[in-house]
Amino acid sequence: RFSHQYKNAAKASEQQARRRNEALDRIRSAREDKFDRYRQIAEMEDE
Amino acid sequence: IACAEIPHGLWTDIINGLMQSVTNTASTEQSKEASLETLGYICQDIDPNVLEKQSNDILTAIVFGMKREQAIAVRLAATNALLNSLEFTRSNFSNEAERNIIMQVVCEASQCGDALVKVAALQCLVRIMSLYYQFMESYMSAALFPISVDAMRNKASDVALQGIEFWSNVCEEEINLGLEAEEAQENGRVPEHTSRHYAKGAVSHLSPILLETMADQEDADDDDDWTPSKAAGVCIMLLAQTVGNDIIDSVLPFLVHFSSPKWQYREAAIMAFGSILDGPDPTKLVPLVEQALPPLINSMTDPNVHVRDTAAWTIGRMCEICGEVVTRPQVLTTLLPAMSASLNQEPRVATNVCWAIVSLTKAAYEQAVALGTDNSGQPDTFVLSACFEPMINELIKTTDRADSNQSNLRLAAFETLMELIKNSPKDCYHVVQQTTLLMLKKLEQLLDMEAHATSASDKSQLMDLQALLCATLQSVVRKMQHGDAPKVADPMMNGLLQIMDRSAGRANNVIEEALVAVSTLVEALKSDFLRYVDALRPHLLRGLATADDTAVAIAAVGVVTDLCRALEGGVTPILDDIMGAFINAVQNPRVNPEVKVSMLGAFGDVALAIGQQFVRYQGHVVDLLNNAANAAIVQDADNVDQVDYVDKLREQCINAYTGMLQGLRDDSDSPTAAQNTRQSVMPFVRQMCDLINKCCDSTPVLASDSLLTVCAGLIGDLVNIFGTEIIQAFDMAKVSSLLARGRRSRASRIKTLANWATKEVRKVAPQALAMS
Numbered sequence: 001r002f003s004h005q006y007k008n009a010a011k012a013s014e015q016q017a018r019r020r021n022e023a024l025d026r027i028r029s030a031r032e033d034k035f036d037r038y039r040q041i042a043e044m045e046d047e
Numbered sequence: 048i049a050c051a052e053i054p055h056g057l058w059t060d061i062i063n064g065l066m067q068s069v070t071n072t073a074s075t076e077q078s079k080e081a082s083l084e085t086l087g088y089i090c091q092d093i094d095p096n097v098l099e100k101q102s103n104d105i106l107t108a109i110v111f112g113m114k115r116e117q118a119i120a121v122r123l124a125a126t127n128a129l130l131n132s133l134e135f136t137r138s139n140f141s142n143e144a145e146r147n148i149i150m151q152v153v154c155e156a157s158q159c160g161d162a163l164v165k166v167a168a169l170q171c172l173v174r175i176m177s178l179y180y181q182f183m184e185s186y187m188s189a190a191l192f193p194i195s196v197d198a199m200r201n202k203a204s205d206v207a208l209q210g211i212e213f214w215s216n217v218c219e220e221e222i223n224l225g226l227e228a229e230e231a232q233e234n235g236r237v238p239e240h241t242s243r244h245y246a247k248g249a250v251s252h253l254s255p256i257l258l259e260t261m262a263d264q265e266d267a268d269d270d271d272d273w274t275p276s277k278a279a280g281v282c283i284m285l286l287a288q289t290v291g292n293d294i295i296d297s298v299l300p301f302l303v304h305f306s307s308p309k310w311q312y313r314e315a316a317i318m319a320f321g322s323i324l325d326g327p328d329p330t331k332l333v334p335l336v337e338q339a340l341p342p343l344i345n346s347m348t349d350p351n352v353h354v355r356d357t358a359a360w361t362i363g364r365m366c367e368i369c370g371e372v373v374t375r376p377q378v379l380t381t382l383l384p385a386m387s388a389s390l391n392q393e394p395r396v397a398t399n400v401c402w403a404i405v406s407l408t409k410a411a412y413e414q415a416v417a418l419g420t421d422n423s424g425q426p427d428t429f430v431l432s433a434c435f436e437p438m439i440n441e442l443i444k445t446t447d448r449a450d451s452n453q454s455n456l457r458l459a460a461f462e463t464l465m466e467l468i469k470n471s472p473k474d475c476y477h478v479v480q481q482t483t484l485l486m487l488k489k490l491e492q493l494l495d496m497e498a499h500a501t502s503a504s505d506k507s508q509l510m511d512l513q514a515l516l517c518a519t520l521q522s523v524v525r526k527m528q529h530g531d532a533p534k535v536a537d538p539m540m541n542g543l544l545q546i547m548d549r550s551a552g553r554a555n556n557v558i559e560e561a562l563v564a565v566s567t568l569v570e571a572l573k574s575d576f577l578r579y580v581d582a583l584r585p586h587l588l589r590g591l592a593t594a595d596d597t598a599v600a601i602a603a604v605g606v607v608t609d610l611c612r613a614l615e616g617g618v619t620p621i622l623d624d625i626m627g628a629f630i631n632a633v634q635n636p637r638v639n640p641e642v643k644v645s646m647l648g649a650f651g652d653v654a655l656a657i658g659q660q661f662v663r664y665q666g667h668v669v670d671l672l673n674n675a676a677n678a679a680i681v682q683d684a685d686n687v688d689q690v691d692y693v694d695k696l697r698e699q700c701i702n703a704y705t706g707m708l709q710g711l712r713d714d715s716d717s718p719t720a721a722q723n724t725r726q727s728v729m730p731f732v733r734q735m736c737d738l739i740n741k742c743c744d745s746t747p748v749l750a751s752d753s754l755l756t757v758c759a760g761l762i763g764d765l766v767n768i769f770g771t772e773i774i775q776a777f778d779m780a781k782v783s784s785l786l787a788r789g790r791r792s793r794a795s796r797i798k799t800l801a802n803w804a805t806k807e808v809r810k811v812a813p814q815a816l817a818m819s
Binding site for chain 2: 001008016020024026027032041
């Protein structure tokens with residue numbers, strides 16, 4: 001059960017999973033930015 | 048047959064029948080063994096909840112079969128059956144008398160002369176420790192500690208492995224309990240479970256055994272075998288994470304073996320040092336790291352490959368954990384040449400060097416960012432700038448090595464290239480440009496090679512390589528300065544389209560990587576991407592229709608989202624096809640739920656892109672969202688996967704509604720603008736409010752932070768459009784409570800949206816919030 005923690009055994013798959021998650025995060029944050037622009041939330045924060 | 052029937056309430060007497068067959072004095076040894084094996088198989092395959100009510104019968108049979116007076120074959124079958132039944136015997140473990148009986152037979156079985164029974168019993172103890180940690184206090188010092196230590200010292204690998212695994216499990220459990228305690232403290236409450244700190248109490252006894260076990264290895268050990276030596280290394284690492292500074296005194300004396308004449312001890316000492324770097328306070332570690340670095344760098348040229356391999360791994364750990372030390376210029380003077388030379392060693396060593404370079408570069412970049420950046424967020428330079436280009440060139444050479452298919456070297460070298468590009472400061476930008484051109488050239492060469500490759504294995508290797516090139520192109524395009532992307536767009540799209548053309552229908556991550564590369568190009572080119580849309584259309588639709596490769600379908604949805612944002616109305620010509628593909632996939636039972644969830648969210652992106660034109664899809668989409676939201680119900684609050692899925696599905700439904708609502712908004716100066724917006728949104732207002740009310744309900748589970756955030760956003764949007772008349776459609780007590788939770792959050796986005804939504808509500812109905 002612990003073999004994936006030995007040295008860098010799981011590093012390659014971790015890196016790939018991280019890249020995949022980063023791609024999803026980018027989509028999420030671009031969507032949030034767009035929603036917030038409509039709500040003029042950035043302006044509200046500046047105030 | 049039992050597994051098929053029992054969940055449907057059929058064959059209700061089978062478990063009792065098997066129990067009788069074991070405990071009946073007239074049963075033969077073979078009959079007992081077969082009955083216990085059958086019980087074991089049933090327990091292994093069935094949903095644990097189904098058998099919970101029959102756990103007494105099952106345990107009666109098992110405990111009877113495990114007794115000393117039974118034949119070895121019967122004891123083995125019973126012990127294996129116990130291993131499979133532990134998950135649904137919580138009620139028995141909660142009862143002290145029953146627990147004592149179970150623990151007694153398992154501990155006795157762990158002392159059995161038969162190796163198989165002994166190993167199976169130890170496996171049970173490992174599992175029991177994970178599942179019932181909170182009940183183990185009275186057994187630890189008298190039984191579990193001596194049994195596990197005895198097993199760790201056993202010459203038989205299978206037995207030693209279970210002894211070590213027992214303590215790795217204890218550590219893992221206590222690390223999680225530590226996190227739970229921290230979280231509880233942050234939220235000002237008492238943790239539900241507490242650590243008994245067994246690892247802290249045992250570390251000084253365990254470490255000497257583990258360290259000796261680490262040194263017990265042979266030249267001929269197979270790299271892929273899981274041995275006590277490797278397991279002991281991981282256990283020391285987990286112990287360090289659990290007990291922090293307390294590990295140092297136990298391990299420090301062993302580090303004298305850095306210069307042992309026996310390679311096994313040199314390797315074990317370096318491994319031990321690398322393993323304890325995560326856990327103790329940095330202030331304690333820094334002097335040790337400073338002292339260990341020169342001998343470690345020397346070890347990169349050790350005559351033994353195992354030692355070099357572990358030295359490279361340990362240096363990587365130092366770079367990851369002690370970035371402040373390894374990025375000092377005087378350290379880099381010796382470290383970089385050693386890394387460079389080791390990149391040419393055996394693939395296993397070179398792979399570890401690659402990962403070390405990743406950590407070193409990240410540390411250097413973070414340090415430079417901490418010193419200050421301009422609006423771009425990128426530093427002007429960093430400590431690796433002078434050697435950045437040679438590093439990239441050496442990594443590219445590494446990807447070309449003939450033996451780079453071994454030990455994941457090629458993959459590690461490409462991943463390292465990507466990280467270097469991602470973490471490069473402004474003064475290395477020319478290297479990003481050069482690398483882009485080189486990657487494009489390589490892609491062209493590969494496509495040419497693939498066209499001429501004949502064997503399936505050659506083609507498959509070439510496709511793997513294409514996937515890595517696509518991933519590298521993503522990182523270079525993401526780093527590109529405005530104005531440079533159009534220069535590479537033609538050759539890049541040409542290559543990506545060819546890849547997708549040739550890979551069509553084949554299960555390979557190359558299509559996923561190519562689609563994500565398309566996404567990055569869309570993001571970089573914005574509306575200029577329009578000229579590629581027609582050529583991309585068939586590949587995109589094929590990706591969206593891929594039912595058996597979740598990653599490909601999700602990447603295709605990502606491209607749609609990016610296209611919507613970049614092209615807005617320009618995406619209209621392909622939208623009928625895309626929306627058709629979305630609707631088909633959402634209704635297709637073969638498509639993975641994760642894909643469906645991402646598609647539901649993307650409806651909102653389409654709506655935002657085309658505004659009023661979305662009305663033509665609105666009926667279909669609202670039906671789908673409504674069906675999805677109604678079907679998404681948490682039936683079992685303890686089922687983490689189910690809770691998570693329902694939460695994500697609701698979040699994406701809300702994103703879809705938010706996109707539709709904002710897309711349909713009339714932002715003109717017309718005096719009837721507000722009325723126009725209300726009319727456009729009216730057909731699905733009821734559904735939105737119902738969904739919001741469901742999300743605000745704190746039973747059976749609280750909405751996640753992400754769901755809370757999008758929910759607060761939609762509440763604010765609706766109140767902004769409809770004013771006071773929408774308030775009565777909300778369950779205001781629950782809505783208020785959700786918004787209050789959001790306002791209390793420490794995460795800035797949740798707080799901002801909850802505050803904004805609260806202000807919107809207060810503007811129109813101050814009493815609605817006050818009353819609740």
